[in-house]
Amino acid sequence: MSGWIGIDLGTQSVRALAVTGDGRVLGTGSRPLTSHREGPRHEQDPEQWWRELAAATRSALRDLPAGERVEGVAVAATSGTVLLTDASGRALTPALMYDDRRADAGRVNEAGAHVWERLGYRRMQPNWALPKLLWLLRDAPAGARLAHQSDFVNRRLTGHEVATDLSNALKTGVDLIEERWPADVFDALGVPAGLLPEVVRPGTRLGVICAAAAEETGIPAGTPVIAGTTDGCAAQLGAGAQRVGSWNSVLGTTLVLKGVTKELIHDPLGVVYSHRAPDGSWLPGGASSTGAGVLTGDLPDRDLDALSTEAAARYRLGPGRVRVPPAVTYPLVSRGERFPFAAPGAERFTLGEPADDVERYAAILLGAAFVERLCFDYLDLLGAPVTGEIILTGGATRSAYWTRLRADVLERPVTLRENAEPALGMAVLAGGDPARMIRTRAVVEPSGADLREPYLRFVAELEGRGWLDTRAAEHARERTAT
Template identity: 45%
Template sequence: MHSPAPAPGDPHFTSAVATPLVAGIDVATAAVRVVCLDARGTVYAEGRAALPQPVRDGGGSSEQDATRWWPAAAEALRQATAALPARGAEVTAVAVSATSGTLVLADGDGRPLGPALMYDDRRAADLNAEAQRRGSSRWQALGLTVGPTAALGRAAWYARHAADHPGAARLVHTPDLLGRHLTGEPVATDWSHALKTGYDPRAGEWPGEVLDALGLPAHWLPPVQPPGTSVGTVCAEAAAETGLPVGCDVRLGMTDGCAGQLATGAVAPGQFVGILGTTYVLKGVTRDLVTDPAGALYSHRHPDGWWLPGGASNTGGEALAHRAVERLLALDESAAARGPASCVSYPLRREGERFPFVAGAARGFTLGTPADDADRHRADLEGVAFLERLALERVAALGVPVDAPLYAAGGGSRSPLWTRIRATVLGVPLRVADRAETAFGAALLAASGTLHPSLEQAAAAMTGEGRLIEPVPEEKAALDDSYARFTEELASRGWV
């Protein structure tokens, strides 16, 4: 676990030479979070500031006041920098991560000309369908599908409504706007935040044929650089607002999901992380681009030029959301005592599945009758673990090597029982990450090339060893039998 920062009076504290730190900024939907770390991953300070909730009209529109991003980021940075030991530590580099696909139309100086269109805004679904058709060969080579909420369609929507925005000159992702405030001038965007806006990281270009077909001005789009690239330094105005030192290096971040993956330590080829939150997400690192004909898996590009394949299921912790937290703890205890479930569950609480298989007709099911609530609870935990095993088998079938242990993160990974079940079902140890947070991942990108020569070295030094959870040998045979019933049922229903 990460130790607290040394303070005056501590033998490790020194005021003679400032300890170099990095800061990671996470611009989430409802708040901005900041964390300051040293080269060992020790947390020195944190900050948080609220953002206004997006305005959603029920018809697919989702907007947020983009002029609030910088004041919130500056406030969170002030909180963090004010908490640093006086003359004992100094932030030397900073990076920003944000939600994927959020963008706003801005003037030539990068000032927003209206509300930002959020990652889940669906107003441009028809334009995204057109983008998919016009660039089908490009997207196929990239292993990507332009979905209804892709930012590319929203960018084209802005172009269709340019008359409503006099002075429109550029499209700005959230980190681009903050980068402009930090450095005092426009900055490049990173190829992670640019992906859903249509950037092709395989070819290293914006899709000109698609932009032309959609009537989207190419000059609206920013230059693109790898995550971790230095794009300037903190200017005097930003230093006064944030407490960061003038000259602090500003480096490009990645989207929230990618930064969260980096924070687990899964940054090198063969390393994968299973993130068990509301839904289950599998992310990893490969040397080469892997495309999935079914479209269940797609890839961001790694800062070092490798690839980050990932997929998100429609089931996960959501399967337990109808149970109170206190009840979950009691059920975990009872389920641990009883051993493997007597029935088999696929705890899908919504319609359709998207990973590790794509089936709009998929529905949850239970094979057999649970003996009691603890038995049903145990079956649900096992069902999500079965889905995780199927996901890893899907990845293996695509020719992707997965090294052990599997990294683990997300709220579900805090359950010792669930983590043991997952390890046993998979037959490999799980390494539960200490602090798999977006701001932490952004800080790792800031540390790459500053506190450490590379991202891989930064992750090795800063993410910690985590907790290693081993399989339970005496439960393996029973869980293998249940997994076989699980996959046979999926096949019988035509979903796999």
């Protein structure tokens, strides 16, 4: 028997998963992480990452059956989290987390505009890794090295210097087409070449578990350590969205879409950017500021499962018998939208007047489904293939009514997986067979309910408020009509 270990090093916790080649979970472990936040500052202690990762893997392997071999391990980490280390891998600075916004992106966008334009995302944001690297370098000692979150722990696992993966290096400015650092950009910014790690594709072997790491983590010495990805790409791998035209739609606190294309997608608005897949294809995606996070704020202390049951009974879905909720809410979790359009001034609104909590609940669900549909309409406008499998993951899949509603709005069947967590994606990347490891729980067909007219009213409202580009709105209308 053989097993693989996937590790998801997140913001609030680190999770380890030991899984067999046929998707059977052998063991899990999870440990909390703490952050230090103050205004735009968000830091974590890299040493805590290692301590809790080691504890999580020991827990995951505690009941490993006798004779079970561990064939590989891979680590996923948060996108854009960086720190400086010395030549031995010891942390010289706290880790600046993915949403730390103390840096300024002006210099990097001036120096790297030609590269960022060619890569399709056009510009960097202040919370991306390269602006934060310049911020850290202001007081850096000689000989400092850049490390992404995954690099720091991979070095501890192997006991030697390691390359970084293209996925984690995206927000640090790596040229994903050439698969190397753009030397002219870093020279213009005054970043020493020796500060940067080598870059490899996700799935590349970095080394093996060293003796010291084996003692701390419980992972057998000699186990291959494989270059991982960012957490979003790991979730996509875990969901099984790996074929061109397939998409993983993650609806939790906010909505995130990630898919697979053969060619690099260029977005004039810069709201869609692409990672590089292990096989060289592209993984475009975008993150909306809308999602289920609105539910807890608007409906505090309410049983959301009970509201879902009531909404399903009140607004039955099916051909000729759908009763559309009388209101629809644009469910922004915070001010400003990032995808499928860029609108820093966007605010939440509701069309119609919900009479009770069930109508308020249904209005939020309907609005989130409409935003999801608009995301696919915009991706189609950019030339991305959107006709493949749509896999739904995230907390929203707990609601059978919401899942069927999303299928009806998309006018497409949607797939639910038994397990689609990022740690599973890393077990797959570590060498597992996705066809065997990733199991389908259900395929939900649309009921035949026609929700096109309220969708178009929603699109018109976004356009009328000046947030949605007219070209994108017109394309949504054309796709809906056909």
